[in-house]
Amino acid sequence: MKFYKFIILIILIHYLASSEIIYEFKRDFELNKAMSEESIYSKLFYNDIYTYVKLGTPSKELKVGITFQSKSLAILGSNIKNRNIFDETQSSSYTSISKIFCYQSQMLDANISEEYIYLNNINKNEKIKFVLITELDKENLTENIFEPIYFSGYIGLAMNKQFENDFPDSLPIYLSENYKDKYNSAFSIKFNIKEPGNYNGKLIMNGYPHEYDKINYNIKQYKTTRTQSLDYMSDWCISIDNAYYGKNSVIQNNYIVFRIEFGIILAPDNFMKHLTDNYFEKYGDKCEIKKLKLMYEDYKFYVCSKSIDITKMQNISFELKENNFNFTLDYKDLFYEYNNKYYFLIATRTSSSTLHDFIIGSVLMKKYDFVFDKYKSSIGFYDLSIIVDNKEKNYFLIFIIVISVLCLLIILLIIYFVWKYMNKPRISRKNEINDDYNYISGINSEEKE
Numbered sequence: 001m002k003f004y005k006f007i008i009l010i011i012l013i014h015y016l017a018s019s020e021i022i023y024e025f026k027r028d029f030e031l032n033k034a035m036s037e038e039s040i041y042s043k044l045f046y047n048d049i050y051t052y053v054k055l056g057t058p059s060k061e062l063k064v065g066i067t068f069q070s071k072s073l074a075i076l077g078s079n080i081k082n083r084n085i086f087d088e089t090q091s092s093s094y095t096s097i098s099k100i101f102c103y104q105s106q107m108l109d110a111n112i113s114e115e116y117i118y119l120n121n122i123n124k125n126e127k128i129k130f131v132l133i134t135e136l137d138k139e140n141l142t143e144n145i146f147e148p149i150y151f152s153g154y155i156g157l158a159m160n161k162q163f164e165n166d167f168p169d170s171l172p173i174y175l176s177e178n179y180k181d182k183y184n185s186a187f188s189i190k191f192n193i194k195e196p197g198n199y200n201g202k203l204i205m206n207g208y209p210h211e212y213d214k215i216n217y218n219i220k221q222y223k224t225t226r227t228q229s230l231d232y233m234s235d236w237c238i239s240i241d242n243a244y245y246g247k248n249s250v251i252q253n254n255y256i257v258f259r260i261e262f263g264i265i266l267a268p269d270n271f272m273k274h275l276t277d278n279y280f281e282k283y284g285d286k287c288e289i290k291k292l293k294l295m296y297e298d299y300k301f302y303v304c305s306k307s308i309d310i311t312k313m314q315n316i317s318f319e320l321k322e323n324n325f326n327f328t329l330d331y332k333d334l335f336y337e338y339n340n341k342y343y344f345l346i347a348t349r350t351s352s353s354t355l356h357d358f359i360i361g362s363v364l365m366k367k368y369d370f371v372f373d374k375y376k377s378s379i380g381f382y383d384l385s386i387i388v389d390n391k392e393k394n395y396f397l398i399f400i401i402v403i404s405v406l407c408l409l410i411i412l413l414i415i416y417f418v419w420k421y422m423n424k425p426r427i428s429r430k431n432e433i434n435d436d437y438n439y440i441s442g443i444n445s446e447e448k449e
Contacts, residue, residue: 020212021205022121023051037303038292047263054118056091062152067261070156072167073130084152103163106149109135129168172205186373191366218388223323224378241321246314250274255357262361265346272348283308301347306340
């Protein structure tokens, strides 16, 4: 039996070593043919991806968005009406800490609070600080002034945000700072379904893909670039050397700001003008410029007839010379087809507030698996064009197969021993044997008489 105990110990060590925290997400995305082109583009603009978190004692599961625009976990409290909320009055572990100043947000009033959160996959509850929203600005919501708070709140993943200095840190950063021996600040966004429209995937905290998925990722393919600050603001932002259309460098020495909640790319006006001159203009009235107003800003975008040839759109790429790498998007990444029309997934501002940098959401993030790590001040990605020695991958695969086979064998052995125990011959107790003997003796005596 010592051998079996040893095998069980190996299996336990293997599974306990898996410490990543996983929140699976989907996209809330529905269109209908009665919608205007502007309404359709508004749905494409906002990603509306969501996941579920469990808070409180007893725990309540809440549907929440995922955003890079804010840095805290923010949840609707019991004062908010006609929404699915977290009723803090029903939780025995809830603590209100202090009021918080809200500015340039749909939140009018909120409290810094403390509560237990259930961490998926590792099956643990940890006490964290979060923002409990007690009042919403409904007037500005209807006027599209602020980005709306969907669902029951959101998981904020920003490094830091202006006007949110006093807010609690994002979940991965908070866990890393307050439970240093258990967690690190790295998190990644991994899309499973990558077609435009109904995305789904995983928000994975506390680890790197090459650590917990050695079959698909290798540390030799992992590259990092330092995060940059724009206008003295810390954001998930990197610098790029060139933005290309085809082989032509259109913009040099620019920046990419990551916003997971965007389903499109916001580009500088001169980049959009280059696309107009070199692609859209030749189609005349088959491609129309439309306008959309969202959050103080006016945007313009292209809607085209399905008769145009989108395969003639050249690749758009962003060069990182220090990494000898280009992020590349082709026509399949850049157009969304609906109701016999193509919606181009790059827009730009039309107002006086000129956009100087690229703000990029799922159009790029669904194509490359990015890793964000505040304490290393880095954004990482994997260059899958680098061919690595398959021996390490094969050894790991063999290890997984061996462990799986051993698990199966142990389960079969347990089933066999249980079955054998349940079906073994029944041994009569001493008094039962004596009773049987007396009964049989009695019958024999009667027969003799």
